[in-house]
Amino acid sequence: xxxxxxxxxxxxxxxxxxxxxxxxxxxxxxxxxxxxxxxxxxxxxxxxxxxxxxxxxxxxxxxxxxxxxxxxxxxxxxxxxxxxxxxxxxxxxxxxxxxxxxxxxxxxxxxxxxxxxxxxxxxxxxxxxxxxxxxxxx
Amino acid sequence: xxxxxxxxxxxxxxxxxxxxxxxxxxxxxxxxxxxxxxxxxxxxxxxxxxxxxxxxxxxxxxxxxxxxxxxxxxxxxxxxxxxxxxxxxxxxxxxxxxxxxxxxxxxxxxxxxxxxxxxxxxxxxxxxxxxxxxxxxxxxxxxxxxxxxxxxxxxxxxxxxxxxxxxxxxxxxxxxxxxxxxxxxxxxxxxxxxxxxxxxxxxxxxxxxxxxxxxxxxxxxxxxxxxxxxxxxxxxxxxxxxxxxxxxxxxxxxxxxxxxxxxxxxxxxxxxxxxxxxxxxxxxxxxxxx
Numbered sequence: 039x040x041x042x043x044x045x046x047x048x049x050x051x052x053x054x055x056x057x058x059x060x061x062x063x064x065x066x067x068x069x070x071x072x073x074x075x076x077x078x079x080x081x082x083x084x085x086x087x088x089x090x091x092x093x094x095x096x097x098x099x100x101x102x103x104x105x106x107x108x109x110x111x112x113x114x115x116x117x118x119x120x121x122x123x124x125x126x127x128x129x130x131x132x133x134x135x136x137x138x139x140x141x142x143x144x145x146x147x148x149x150x151x152x153x154x155x156x157x158x159x160x161x162x163x164x165x166x167x168x169x170x171x172x173x174x175x176x
Numbered sequence: 177x178x179x180x181x182x183x184x185x186x187x188x189x190x191x192x193x194x195x196x197x198x199x200x201x202x203x204x205x206x207x208x209x210x211x212x213x214x215x216x217x218x219x220x221x222x223x224x225x226x227x228x229x230x231x232x233x234x235x236x237x238x239x240x241x242x243x244x245x246x247x248x249x250x251x252x253x254x255x256x257x258x259x260x261x262x263x264x265x266x267x268x269x270x271x272x273x274x275x276x277x278x279x280x281x282x283x284x285x286x287x288x289x290x291x292x293x294x295x296x297x298x299x300x301x302x303x304x305x306x307x308x309x310x311x312x313x314x315x316x317x318x319x320x321x322x323x324x325x326x327x328x329x330x331x332x333x334x335x336x337x338x339x340x341x342x343x344x345x346x347x348x349x350x351x352x353x354x355x356x357x358x359x360x361x362x363x364x365x366x367x368x369x370x371x372x373x374x375x376x377x378x379x380x381x382x383x384x385x386x387x388x389x390x391x392x393x394x395x396x397x398x399x400x401x402x403x404x405x406x407x408x409x410x411x412x413x414x415x416x417x418x419x420x421x422x423x424x425x426x427x428x429x430x431x432x433x434x435x436x437x438x439x440x441x442x443x444x445x446x447x448x449x450x451x452x453x454x455x456x457x458x459x460x461x462x463x464x465x466x
Contacts, residue, residue, distance in 0.1 A: 045224055049322075049403070052220035067386045078235070080228075081386035082395060106396055108228045115224050117399070 040074040044090055046100055048118040053100060054090065061114050062089040063107050064164070072109055079109040085161040087168045088116055101168045103161050136162035180449065183442040187435055194431035200263065201424035204417045207318065208354065211414035214319070215351060215407075222407040229367045229400045232393070235382050241393040242337060246366050251288045253310075253332045253341035254278065255364075256302075257348035257408050258295035259416040260315055265423035267349060267357060267415060268297045272305075274359035275347055279307070290341055292328045294409060310335065320409040322402055329405055333398075336365055344401075348408040349415035355422065357415040364404055367397065 041057040061072045064086030070079075088100045105118040139159035143152065233244050256275055258268050279289050291307055293299050296314040311331040316324050335341045344365035349357045385392050 045220075047220040047224045049218065049221050049406075051217040065386055077384055078231075078381055079384040079386070080232070080392060080396070081384075082392060106228075106399070108231065110231060115228055117221065117225055117228065 041093060042072070042074040042076075042112060042114055044114045044116070046088060046090075046102075046116040046118060048102070048105070048120050050120065053118070054098065056090075056092065058090045058092050058114075060091040063116065064088070064102075065107060070107075072114055075111050076109050076114075078111070079107070081107050083107050083116070083118070085164040087164070087171075088118075099168065099171075101165060103164075133166055136166050138162075180442060180445050183438055183445060187438045187442065190431055190434050190438065194428055194435070197424045197427040197431060201421055201428060204421035204424060208414065208417040208421060210318070211410070211417050212351070215410045215414045218403070218407045218410050222403045225396075225400050225403050229397065232383075232396065233366075233368050237382050237385075237389055241390070241397060243365055243393075243397045244367055246368055247342050249285075249287055249342045251290060251341045252282060252343040252345065253290045253292065253335060255292045255294065255328065255332060255344070255346040255405060255408075256298045257346065257405075257412045258293070258298035258301070259412065260296045261416075262297065263423060264416050264419040267419040268295075268301070270357075271347065271349055271359045272298070272301050274361065276305070278345075278347070278361060290332075290335065292332050294325065294328060295412075316409060316413075318413070320406065320413060322406045325405050325409060326402065329401055333401065346405055346408050348412040349419075351411050351414045351418065354418040357419055362404070362408070364401055367400065 041059055042061070044054065044056060044058045044061055045052075046054040059074070063070055063072070064084045066082045066084050069086075070081070072079075083102060083105045085103045086101075088102055090098045090100070092098075100116075100118075102116070102118040103120045105116060108115040108117070136159065139155060139162045143155040143159055232241075254275065256271070258271055262268070282289050288308065291302060291309045293302060293309060293312045294314070294316070299309075299312050299314060302309055311328045313324060313328045332341070332344055336344055343363065346362050346364055348360060348362075350360040351357060383389075
């Protein structure tokens, strides 16, 4: 089966590097699925999860808080702002973050505060969703 | 020969110095591990984004981003990354020597050089040396953060966008190993010729951009510059700690040698005094009995 090299890095270090048959990523204009020999693409990423399927059908999930994605026919590079391996995700912490973001949104006064709170909320939600999904799988 | 008392107080003061240098050596040795980890962590991102930007330079998009375009060089910019504190051997001196060589090379070609300085040592050096300094950033501490660097990066990027400078470099110390650090000059802008797999990129192609290309390129290139300068700062910090450790170790050793020498001198002085006293007593006794 054709495979594609996937590199996921964040500012804190290398997260994942390996061959895959399919990669899903939360692009800013909707989720994208990338198979080998995909056309070159460059996009920003929203907070969410990156899923990597390898040739054995195993799937690994990485949580990112946003970043960039570059696709070359044989190479996918995810430049994450921060990335977490799926199993590092703590559901309780994620929920707490979501709640505090919601609270911040309620109390937010001016526009920049609202924008920031919304971004935080989106991030917290994505984190929570990813954690829940993972829990279901285990 | 100096008196016993003087030598004794000299020994005491050298011993104090030795204590300080050996403490500094230990502090540097413990910090170096953390600094090295920080440096290694920043590497993958910096390298990957460099590769992405290298690919970008080959994309045949309708509008080329100014950061990717090469143009005639009339003025260049350098971001010089030095340490905040001294006592780290020839680390900064070597870096500045390299930088002065670069400036001289450009001057021969009639190209002026603008500087942005990071670290108190560079600021002090170029204040004495002269040179066109656009901005400075000092006191980054043990954990340089991107936020501390953004201001000085922005100065250079604005200058580049306004056409005030035509190339941008960053100069810092490269961490070869804990004994060896060498100055390195790295070209940041225009971002060209960075990809190692160039051969496969020659055909006519372009990216699918999501969202708008110009907006996206701004974002990518901004992150690219930031990550490169951040990585340089982190690496330079690791170099500082390594150089400091080595410098302080040799200072401690030297202090030990000086103490040994002084101790010998002290013993000699003491013995001479005793001998003199005895000969005086013997002389006195001989005079009385004789």
